[in-house]
Amino acid sequence: MLPFLITLVAGESPYRQIVYAATRAIVAGTLAPGVSFPSVRELSMALKINPNTAHKVIAELVRDGLLEVQSGVGTVVTHGRTASEAERQAMLARPVEQVVVEAKRLGLTLDEVQDAMHRAWRDLSPGSDCE
Amino acid sequence: MTDTTLAAIDVRGLTIRYGRQTVLQQLDLAVPAGALFALLGANGAGKSTLLRALAGIHPVRRGVIDLLGHDRARMPIAVQRQIAYVAEGQALPAARSVSELAVYLAPLYPAWDRSYSDQVLAAFHLPVHKPVGALSRGQRMKVSLWAALATRPKVLLMDEPFTGMEVAVKDELVRALIDVVSLVETTVLLCTHDLDEVEMLADWMALLVDGRITHAAPLESLRAAYAQRTGLERVPLKTLYLGLSRSETSPVEVLV
Numbered sequence: 001m002l003p004f005l006i007t008l009v010a011g012e013s014p015y016r017q018i019v020y021a022a023t024r025a026i027v028a029g030t031l032a033p034g035v036s037f038p039s040v041r042e043l044s045m046a047l048k049i050n051p052n053t054a055h056k057v058i059a060e061l062v063r064d065g066l067l068e069v070q071s072g073v074g075t076v077v078t079h080g081r082t083a084s085e086a087e088r089q090a091m092l093a094r095p096v097e098q099v100v101v102e103a104k105r106l107g108l109t110l111d112e113v114q115d116a117m118h119r120a121w122r123d124l125s126p127g128s129d130c131e
Numbered sequence: 132m133t134d135t136t137l138a139a140i141d142v143r144g145l146t147i148r149y150g151r152q153t154v155l156q157q158l159d160l161a162v163p164a165g166a167l168f169a170l171l172g173a174n175g176a177g178k179s180t181l182l183r184a185l186a187g188i189h190p191v192r193r194g195v196i197d198l199l200g201h202d203r204a205r206m207p208i209a210v211q212r213q214i215a216y217v218a219e220g221q222a223l224p225a226a227r228s229v230s231e232l233a234v235y236l237a238p239l240y241p242a243w244d245r246s247y248s249d250q251v252l253a254a255f256h257l258p259v260h261k262p263v264g265a266l267s268r269g270q271r272m273k274v275s276l277w278a279a280l281a282t283r284p285k286v287l288l289m290d291e292p293f294t295g296m297e298v299a300v301k302d303e304l305v306r307a308l309i310d311v312v313s314l315v316e317t318t319v320l321l322c323t324h325d326l327d328e329v330e331m332l333a334d335w336m337a338l339l340v341d342g343r344i345t346h347a348a349p350l351e352s353l354r355a356a357y358a359q360r361t362g363l364e365r366v367p368l369k370t371l372y373l374g375l376s377r378s379e380t381s382p383v384e385v386l387v
Contacts, residue, residue: 011365013351014331044309048302049331050167051313 029126225264
């Protein structure tokens, strides 16, 4: 049993799907700091994915600062790390702009988008009832 | 991990004919060490012939096969023992039971791993005292795979391992393969029509059409390139296989 929710969809990169699901669980606090993350073997057995993929997933989460390797324990969820100014600016530029473009194309109002953004932000914050 | 390592299997210019019929034509294929490589292609494309040539069962007169850095034709026995071949309908000594088979096989393979052998047997739920001839088709495939795995092979060649198996048995095989790749660091080359089974398992794939490899790349890159070309959001292996088989008779296209 994995400590985060995921249902793999055929046809999309399993690697990206798992990195996203784990990141989501970590930022939402479902996977709390200090909790140990599944090993390569546990991850591949549970999801029936190639161990090389599982290895890449864990390496990516370590690189992102969401997991850290503790000798003798395996990988555990970190307390998070501070993003660089460049990373923050990158997030605020392209992905936010994409949401705005798509919202305008569909005729949504700024209020509707902000409400949805607030809800998602709340749902993905530690302590919320979701998941 | 596969990017920087050497090819465990390297085939160059392999041509195989049956009488007047050319089955494999100037075939080139490199399988990176540690990959779980799915070889896909229609019936009669030459998949089984290629595996048999790699296993040393089919003689090679034109072309070169390198396995684990050794020429297939002049390979030391110690290296030959590190190459295992598992095929559907493989001949097994019908009168012997699995436990008798273990006693018989172990001394032939210096790398025979008794504890791993027991581990695989337990995972496969095989009746160890029944004669192999009395086992079901799925069980016999598991016997073949068990015997191959117990030798701790560096290269595992599998020809249609999932054919005619129940879902639960397929699942056991998939789990065994995960173990093989993660614990034993074996390179696996398998040909199969069971695309669902290898959807999440394979990290490389090649398409064999009329005796030639038309595509060979990490599954992820092929999938991404195909998604970009077609505008599809999702590219299940089935879609990729059908799409590539239809569109290509072109020379090798490497999208890495």
